[in-house]
Amino acid sequence: MKITKKEVTRLAANLLKEDKAYKDITSNYFIDNKQQAKATIFSNESIIVAGIDFVIELFKRNCKNIKILSKLKDGSKIKKKENILIIQGNGRKILSAERAALNLLQHLSGISTLTGKLCEKIKKKKLTILDTRKTTPGLRKFEKYAVSIGGAKNHRLDLSESYMLKDNHLILNNKIYEKIAKMNNKQKKRLILECDNLIQVKKAIDLNVKYILLDNMNIKNIKKAKKIIGKKAKIEVSGGINLKNITKISSVDIDFISIGAITHSAPAANISLDIQKI
The missing domain is CATH 3.20.20.70 (Aldolase class I)
Known part of the structure; x- marks a missing residue:
C-alpha cells in the first residue's frame, strides 16, 4: 500500500487539529516557548514498528526546527525498551504533538504486530x-x-x-x-x-x-x-x-x-x- 506525501501531510494536519495542538493551554502556560528538549519514543513490548515517517511528519508540522537524532525503519522487529525514534526541538511543541503522535504509532504498530503474529x-x-x-x-x-x-x-x-x-x-x-x-x-x-x-x-x-x-x-x-x-x-x-x-x-x-x-x-x-x- 503506497501512501502519498499529500496524504501523510493531510493526516498529520487533521490529527493535530483534532487535538488542538496549537491551543495546548497547559504547555503554552507552563513551558517556556524557548525551552529545548530531547524526546525518546520507545516500546514497552516486542512489536513490529509501523508509521514512523508519519509520526515524524506530524512532529515536523508542529515544530518546524525539529531534529531527527535517530530512527528505526518501518518493519523493524524490536524488543521491550528498544528506542524507536529520538527527536530534538522545542519542548512546548513536542509536548503538544505527543498524544497525536503516540496514538498513531501505537495504532499502526499494533496492526503490523498482530499481522506479523498471524503470518x-x-x-x-x-x-x-x-x-x-x-x-x-x-x-x-x-x-x-x-x-x-x-x-x-x-x-x-x-x-x-x-x-x-x-x-x-x-x-x-x-x-x-x-x-x-x-x-x-x-x-x-x-x-x-x-x-x-x-x-x-x-x-x-x-x-x-x-x-x-x-x-x-x-x-x-x-x-x-x-x-x-x-x-x-x-x-x-x-x-x-x-x-x-x-x-x-x-x-x-x-x-x-x-x-x-x-x-x-x-x-x-x-x-x-x-x-x-x-
Missing part, C-alpha cells in the same frame, strides 16, 4: 493473509499500509476495485446468478462470490466463477467446499479467524485467508515517550 502461524503454508475493508473511518490506507508492513497483503481498497457479491446482494436481487452468467470474461476475472453454504459453492462452480469466498464456514464445510471447487477457482476463507484457529484453517489447501480483526480489533502497541530538558 508467522502460516509461514510454512502456500497461502496469503488478506485484510478487509473493516477499517477505521479516514485511516483505511494507513491501516492497510500497516498490514503490509506486518507481512500480509491488501484486499480491495474500495468498492471500485472488484465485484464482490455478498449475502445482502442476493437478498435484494433474486436474479443475481442470471447476471453472473451474462458477465464477460473480463468482468468475471474481477468477481468474488461469497458463499455461505455448499449449495452456493456448487452454483458458483456451475457459473465458472474463478474466485470464491467461503464465509463463516466451519472446518468440516471448508473441506467439503474444497472438494467441490478443486482447482477450478481461487478459494478465500473468512469469518472469525484468529491466532487460535488460523493453523487449523490453513491445514486445508486454500489460497487466501481474510481477517477483519487485524484492522478493526488489533490491540494498540504499548509505546511511550520520555522527554529530557536541554
Whole structure:
C-alpha cells in the first residue's frame, strides 16, 4: 500500500487539529516557548514498528526546527525498551504533538504486530493473509499500509476495485446468478462470490466463477467446499479467524485467508515517550 506525501501531510494536519495542538493551554502556560528538549519514543513490548515517517511528519508540522537524532525503519522487529525514534526541538511543541503522535504509532504498530503474529502461524503454508475493508473511518490506507508492513497483503481498497457479491446482494436481487452468467470474461476475472453454504459453492462452480469466498464456514464445510471447487477457482476463507484457529484453517489447501480483526480489533502497541530538558 503506497501512501502519498499529500496524504501523510493531510493526516498529520487533521490529527493535530483534532487535538488542538496549537491551543495546548497547559504547555503554552507552563513551558517556556524557548525551552529545548530531547524526546525518546520507545516500546514497552516486542512489536513490529509501523508509521514512523508519519509520526515524524506530524512532529515536523508542529515544530518546524525539529531534529531527527535517530530512527528505526518501518518493519523493524524490536524488543521491550528498544528506542524507536529520538527527536530534538522545542519542548512546548513536542509536548503538544505527543498524544497525536503516540496514538498513531501505537495504532499502526499494533496492526503490523498482530499481522506479523498471524503470518508467522502460516509461514510454512502456500497461502496469503488478506485484510478487509473493516477499517477505521479516514485511516483505511494507513491501516492497510500497516498490514503490509506486518507481512500480509491488501484486499480491495474500495468498492471500485472488484465485484464482490455478498449475502445482502442476493437478498435484494433474486436474479443475481442470471447476471453472473451474462458477465464477460473480463468482468468475471474481477468477481468474488461469497458463499455461505455448499449449495452456493456448487452454483458458483456451475457459473465458472474463478474466485470464491467461503464465509463463516466451519472446518468440516471448508473441506467439503474444497472438494467441490478443486482447482477450478481461487478459494478465500473468512469469518472469525484468529491466532487460535488460523493453523487449523490453513491445514486445508486454500489460497487466501481474510481477517477483519487485524484492522478493526488489533490491540494498540504499548509505546511511550520520555522527554529530557536541554
